[in-house]
Amino acid sequence: MPLVKQGRITTDLFVDVADGAELPGDGAILVTAERFLADPEALLRRAGKTGVVWPNNRDLDELVPYLDRIAAVALVFPTFRDGRAYSQARLLRERHGYDGELRATGQILRDQFVFMTRAGFDAFEVKKDADADAFAETMKRYSVFYQPTGDGRVTALHRRMQLRHSESAGQ
Amino acid sequence: MTSPLEQKKIRITGPSMVTANRTWDGAVVYRTAQKGWSTEIGDSAVVSTSDDARALLAEATADDVGAVGPYIAPVELKDGGKVKPGNLREHIRAKGVTIDLRVPA
Amino acid sequence: MYAYDELDRTLINERVSEFRDQVKRRLSGELTEDEFKLLRLQNGVYLQLHAYMFRVAIPYGTLSSKQLRRFAHVARRYDRGYGHFTTRQNIQFNWIKLAELPDALADLAEVGIHAMQTSGNNMRNVTSDQWAGVAPGEVEDPRIWSELIRQHTTLHPEFSFLPRKFKIAITASEHDRAAIKIHDIGLRLHKNADGETGFEVLVGGGLGRTPFIAKTIKPFVHGRDILSYIEAILRVYNQYGRRDNIYKARIKILVHELGIEKFAKEVEEEWNQMGDSELRLDYAAIEEVRSRFSYPPYEKLPHMPDELKRAAHDPLFERWRKNSVSPHKVQGYSIVTLSLKPVGGPPGDATAEQMDALADLADKYSFGEIRVGHEQNLALPHVAKRDLPQLFKALDRLGLATPNVNLVTDIIACPGLDYCSLANARSIPIAQELTRRFANHDTADLIGRLHINISGCINACGHHHVGHIGILGVEKNGEEFYQITIGGRADENAQLGTLIGPAVPYAEVADVIEDIVEAYLALRDRPEELFVDTVKRLGVEPIRERVYATR
Numbered sequence: 100m101p102l103v104k105q106g107r108i109t110t111d112l113f114v115d116v117a118d119g120a121e122l123p124g125d126g127a128i129l130v131t132a133e134r135f136l137a138d139p140e141a142l143l144r145r146a147g148k149t150g151v152v153w154p155n156n157r158d159l160d161e162l163v164p165y166l167d168r169i170a171a172v173a174l175v176f177p178t179f180r181d182g183r184a185y186s187q188a189r190l191l192r193e194r195h196g197y198d199g200e201l202r203a204t205g206q207i208l209r210d211q212f213v214f215m216t217r218a219g220f221d222a223f224e225v226k227k228d229a230d231a232d233a234f235a236e237t238m239k240r241y242s243v244f245y246q247p248t249g250d251g252r253v254t255a256l257h258r259r260m261q262l263r264h265s266e267s268a269g270q
Numbered sequence: 271m272t273s274p275l276e277q278k279k280i281r282i283t284g285p286s287m288v289t290a291n292r293t294w295d296g297a298v299v300y301r302t303a304q305k306g307w308s309t310e311i312g313d314s315a316v317v318s319t320s321d322d323a324r325a326l327l328a329e330a331t332a333d334d335v336g337a338v339g340p341y342i343a344p345v346e347l348k349d350g351g352k353v354k355p356g357n358l359r360e361h362i363r364a365k366g367v368t369i370d371l372r373v374p375a
Numbered sequence: 376m377y378a379y380d381e382l383d384r385t386l387i388n389e390r391v392s393e394f395r396d397q398v399k400r401r402l403s404g405e406l407t408e409d410e411f412k413l414l415r416l417q418n419g420v421y422l423q424l425h426a427y428m429f430r431v432a433i434p435y436g437t438l439s440s441k442q443l444r445r446f447a448h449v450a451r452r453y454d455r456g457y458g459h460f461t462t463r464q465n466i467q468f469n470w471i472k473l474a475e476l477p478d479a480l481a482d483l484a485e486v487g488i489h490a491m492q493t494s495g496n497n498m499r500n501v502t503s504d505q506w507a508g509v510a511p512g513e514v515e516d517p518r519i520w521s522e523l524i525r526q527h528t529t530l531h532p533e534f535s536f537l538p539r540k541f542k543i544a545i546t547a548s549e550h551d552r553a554a555i556k557i558h559d560i561g562l563r564l565h566k567n568a569d570g571e572t573g574f575e576v577l578v579g580g581g582l583g584r585t586p587f588i589a590k591t592i593k594p595f596v597h598g599r600d601i602l603s604y605i606e607a608i609l610r611v612y613n614q615y616g617r618r619d620n621i622y623k624a625r626i627k628i629l630v631h632e633l634g635i636e637k638f639a640k641e642v643e644e645e646w647n648q649m650g651d652s653e654l655r656l657d658y659a660a661i662e663e664v665r666s667r668f669s670y671p672p673y674e675k676l677p678h679m680p681d682e683l684k685r686a687a688h689d690p691l692f693e694r695w696r697k698n699s700v701s702p703h704k705v706q707g708y709s710i711v712t713l714s715l716k717p718v719g720g721p722p723g724d725a726t727a728e729q730m731d732a733l734a735d736l737a738d739k740y741s742f743g744e745i746r747v748g749h750e751q752n753l754a755l756p757h758v759a760k761r762d763l764p765q766l767f768k769a770l771d772r773l774g775l776a777t778p779n780v781n782l783v784t785d786i787i788a789c790p791g792l793d794y795c796s797l798a799n800a801r802s803i804p805i806a807q808e809l810t811r812r813f814a815n816h817d818t819a820d821l822i823g824r825l826h827i828n829i830s831g832c833i834n835a836c837g838h839h840h841v842g843h844i845g846i847l848g849v850e851k852n853g854e855e856f857y858q859i860t861i862g863g864r865a866d867e868n869a870q871l872g873t874l875i876g877p878a879v880p881y882a883e884v885a886d887v888i889e890d891i892v893e894a895y896l897a898l899r900d901r902p903e904e905l906f907v908d909t910v911k912r913l914g915v916e917p918i919r920e921r922v923y924a925t926r
Contacts, residue, residue: 180413180496182536186613189533194648210397210414217532229405240393243386245526247653248533255382255526259663294402295472296426335404338422357853359792363424367793369721369803 101231103223143168155183166197176205185218192219193249209237217248282323287314287345288330290337298363301330378667379487387484394418395477419490429471430493435503435521436464436747440734445486447730453479460723462749464502496537498528502544504552505748509756511704517547519665527602534609538616539624556580556589556869559626572598579630582835587627588869592639603654607646671742676707686764698778713753714777718810721803722788723751740766782819784810791831798831800848800855808885825906841865843907845872855881862910873915876923894921
């Protein structure tokens with residue numbers, strides 16, 4: 100499954116570590132929420148980076164205290180119809196100021212890239228190679244956005260107001 | 271009619287066929303014995319056991335590009351083996367709406 | 376009218392090209408039906424009994440003549456020459472070919488029409504009063520707010536994959552023509568003591584398998600905060616709405632399971648945490664959208680022109696005028712409702728010829744504007760009273776002057792088993808038979824206001840729960856049967872109807888309805904007492920006794 104990051108297909112440096120499995124001494128790892136919460140300090144003291152896979156029905160409050168030390172949060176889309184992780188993503192970015200890697204995992208198709216990017220995701224475990232290849236192209240699909248989110252894109256309303264302002268200034 | 275979209279357990283009680291809608295235009299189509307689709311109900315492969323129905327449905331479902339939403343539906347076999355729709359829903363799909371289409375002026 | 380600007384047009388075109396790519400991937404097999412289904416639904420494409428069905432949005436029910444002509448074009452070019460107006464200010468085409476859909480969408484996009492989010496588990500078309508902006512006594516035009524909400528909820532990056540569909544309706548009049556109490560969110564526009572515009576926010580209404588009337592969650596949300604408040608509701612719903620069972624996934628179930636107080640508390644907490652976000656609308660932003668709604672240059676006209684006095688001698692004209700013509704906020708003008716319920720016709724259908732001809736009439740008599748209401752009728756919102764006699768003649772020729780608005784034959788009906796893959800029984804032939812039974816418009820007039828609503832299955836697209844008489848198609852041993860309720864209503868006093876007796880077979884429905892109406896006529900205490908008020912006063916029992924005594 101290709102990983103798209105910063106708009107390109109890249110090698111995934113994180114290794115998924117199953118709940119009972121032994122921790123590697125160094126290197127980047129992704130662990131489950133249970134494993135992380137069982138002993139967060141020990142995990143965060145490791146030499147390598149630590150990321151956590153956070154289920155879409157678990158409250159973010161338990162994760163918030165560690166956000167400044169965590170390297171990656173992977174949010175889950177069990178099917179692409181289940182949109183809970185969009186809310187989690189926006190809350191992590193916009194309310195809790197998380198600025199590490201925010202990864203989308205599960206059933207990820209190209210048709211969600213724009214929504215996900217706008218919600219704050221910057222890494223995508225894409226299901227199909229063809230969709231991963233089409234990432235850059237897909238992201239160019241839309242140039243108009245109605246909603247303000249944390250991604251900084253200028254909204255249609257804002258652009259209209261600016262336009263009005265410059266028109267009236269020119270008169 | 272209970273929507274066949276909710277069809278879960280497959281158990282047929284009489285002669286049946288597999289029907290779906292053609293992907294590119296949505297037309298009503300019937301699975302044929304030659305593993306193709308036809309717009310004529312008379313061309314449909316008729317099965318009479320639950321095992322055969324399951325097999326026909328599985329084979330039809332595999333053709334996801336050709337047709338959408340295949341399901342098993344009852345048929346009536348008339349004299350001489352002519353295949354007719356087995357319930358009102360299939361009658362409407364085969365023959366069209368039961369109402370005047372045009373709004374009378 | 377609302378004028379789309381370059382940005383709105385660009386977005387619609389971008390959506391068309393995205394959908395074109397999705398259709399291409401589907402037809403080549405790159406997308407499975409399972410993957411494609413949700414993508415097509417997000418753009419209004421269903422698969423029905425005979426073919427794909429294509430649902431197109433008419434935001435807040437406002438259409439230009441140019442847009443209506445384009446519907447006629449789509450009906451003719453890509454479909455079978457007619458379209459069906461729904462109960463949520465949409466139009467449906469029943470026979471669209473998937474391969475041709477991107478072209479149909481592109482044709483519609485040229486006139487600012489789209490099908491974004493007309494189905495799927497996202498924010499549906501934001502609906503409003505079809506008399507918005509012209510109704511006397513309206514607080515202010517609710518469409519400005521409908522448009523602000525429409526934009527905010529279109530391709531929303533957080534709320535495009537909700538547990539289930541989500542519908543908002545807005546009214547700004549005392550009499551609710553938008554049925555806000557049967558919506559996921561209902562907004563009643565009003566002003567606070569300082570004269571500032573805001574909304575009473577209702578939540579958790581809806582019909583279907585588990586019907587609920589919406590409850591008030593906050594009596595006044597200031598207009599500038601309405602987007603953030605809606606966002607807070609949606610965020611709570613997106614996270615906590617059930618996803619394990621499609622029948623329990625609507626917000627009404629969450630509200631019911633949590634209780635309205637607990638739900639309101641959750642929303643309030645989320646809203647407070649959002650704080651002073653970018654969603655707060657400043658005055659200039661609201662005015663920006665307001666400025667793009669234009670109103671016709673009305674003339675100064677007499678209240679009672681000579682043309683109208685002369686036409687009063689024509690009994691057919693008078694009957695139509697009394698039934699279908701309503702007061703306008705500007706003197707000398709009227710709102711004209713066009714019945715899409717001809718005797719013997721399918722409710723809500725219009726042919727391409729009718730649409731084209733009506734577009735011409737709108738240009739001639741209504742400043743090029745047409746409205747669509749949730750009762751599946753159309754309206755011309757700005758007709759000079761002096762033009763009414765001429766307009767009547769033209770509408771009559773088109774079959775659009777049936778004088779039955781709000782009467783027993785003005786039936787709301789879903790497409791039913793004739794078209795719909797979810798239906799258990801037919802709706803349209805029942806409606807047609809009823810219009811024949813009550814074909815005498817004078818008798819219908821005598822009966823007075825009476826709404827019959829018909830749904831072909833429990834999903835309740837025909838709003839049967841809130842019909843004064845509601846008819847619900849069910850299946851019994853492969854046969855079509857119908858449950859009948861009475862006493863429901865969809866307006867500001869919204870209420871669910873009560874079952875009157877055992878389900879009856881297809882062939883007996885019209886007889887039973889006739890008997891119910893007979894019973895009402897015998898029981899009402901004066902001619903002005905409406906059917907629904909008689910039921911309220913007496914309860915169901917006296918009517919049940921009369922109707923089922925001989926059955």
